[in-house]
Amino acid sequence: MTRRTGSADLPLHGGRVPPWLAARMAALGAVICQAIIHHYGRDEFLRRLSHPFWFQSFGAVMGMDWHSSGITTSVIGALKRGLGPLSHELGLHVCGGRGNQSRRTPAELTALGERIGFDGEALTRTSRLVAKVDSAAVQDGFDLYLHGFIVADDGKWTVVQQGMNGERRQARRYHWHSEGLDSFVEEPHAAIDGPEQGEIINLTDRRAAPSRSAQLDLLAGLGPDRIVSELARLEDPPAQGFLPHLIMPAHHDVRAKDVVLRRLHGTLAAAADRGPADFAELLLVPGVGARTVESLAMVAEVVHGAPCRFSDPARFSLAHGGKDRHPYPVPLRVYDETISVLKSAVHKARLGREEELAAxxxxxxxxRQLETFASGPSFDAHVARERDRSPDYDGRSVFGWEANLRGAKDRSA
Known part of the structure; x- marks a missing residue:
């Protein structure tokens, strides 16, 4: 039986992913997916997608706003674009998306079923049931606007969908996973992410089984007047049990309290120690190699890390920055080098040469070994250093190239 793994506050955040970042997110997302499948298998990748902490970290390491609901849309979109050309090789397909794309999910699943051979009609029914449960059976004030259905050739799947509460400027993300799913109406979620809103109506809770049965009895044996009188007699429902809760704060900037500093120091120390030994050729690239190894260490954690390692998604934004300059502009030279190294490692591994992936x-x-005793710069000092070096790494944000922005500022001074 699947279980909820936690919840998180996800503030709504406007804006679009610029094309220069969207293309890189698709490339990096695809190659991370390939690395995970190579090491741990396709089932494990589906399992990772159903984990809300990992999902948020996955989006952050790709340069998306680390705290916001926009990660859901951008990650599903990046995977759909990046995995599309690899679907035959990986046996993995991303259907649905935001708005109109979500409504095309049944047609996509039916077409896949006819082409690949799994039961497309059954998965279409699954897609609709999942949406109905999170929009009707769980009445928490959030209207669904995104539905992503990731399915493998063997019919196993993960669903990630998201609802919006416009009044509160908040979102809630729901995760589903086919592994061990026995019922669509009794505790089917792998996880629910979203802001605490007090008591909600959750008819999928196991404790609500008598309520579901009583509702059917009411509908079958009573008229509308009796139903109204029965409602008047109902007492307040018991409070929901507490779940692990990942709080995504409203502030957009990344602050020291958002990052587990010992983990960051462990990553930086490992990059400095293992980089020269394992990436000698890479380090010959002037001015970018050592910094790229730091990003590769964070990407490696997304590929290999245990669930407990993703309690601070903000830390993964330190790999490639953020499109809105938080914690610093996206270092495009580093980002491109990271993609290049990963692609090379995955390609060679498919040919039986595991050296780079092993590195x-x-x-x-x-x-992980070094983080217990490694020391390093303070969080603020690390961010200041990255911002200072940003022009050297072709730093870019939605506001423009960092070198141009800094030059304009100097000329106006």
Missing amino acids: LKRLDDQA
Whole structure:
């Protein structure tokens, strides 16, 4: 039986992902997916997508706003674009999306079923039931606007969908996973992410089974007048049980309190220690190699890390910054080098040469070993250093190239 794994506050955040970042997110998302499947299998990748903490970290390491609901839309979109050309090779397909795309999910699943051979009609019914449960059976004040259905050739799937509460400027993300799913109406979620709103009506809770049965009895045996009188006699429902809760704050900037500093120091120390040993050729690239190894260490954690490692998604935004300059502009040279190294490692691994992927695994292993005693700069000092070096790394944000912005500021001074 699947279970909820937690919840999180997700503030709504406007704006669009610029094309220069969207293309890179698709490329990096696809190659991370390939690395996970190579090491751990397709089922494990579906399992990761159903984990809300990992999902948020996955979006942050790709340069998306680390705290916001926009990660859901951008990650599903990036995977749909990036995995599309690889669907035959990986046996993995991303259907649905936001708005009109979500409504095309049944047609996409039916077409896939006819082409691949799984029961498309059954999965179409699953898609509709999942949406109905989160829009009707769980009445929490959030209207669904995104539905992503990720399905494998063997029919296993993960669903990520999101609802919006416009009044509160908040979103809630729901995660589903087919593994061990026995019932669509009794505790089917792998996780629910979203802001605490007090008591909600959740008819999928196991404790609501008598309520579901009583509702059917009421509909079958009573008229509208009797139903109204029965409603008047109802007492307030018992409070929901507490779940692990990931709080995504409203502030857009990344602050020291949002990051587990010992983990950051472990990553930086591992990159400095293992980088020269394992990435000698990469480090010959002037001015970018050592910094790229730091990003690769964070990507390696997304590939190999245990669930407990993703309690601070903000830390993963330190790999490639953010499109809105938080914590700093996206270092495009570093980002492109990261994609290049990962693509090379995955390609060689498919040919039986595991050296580069093994080097990434050693980065992650050593980071965990070093974090208990490694020291390093303060969070603010690290961010200040990255911002200072941003023009050297072709730093870019939605506001423009960092070198141009800094030059304009200097000329106006």
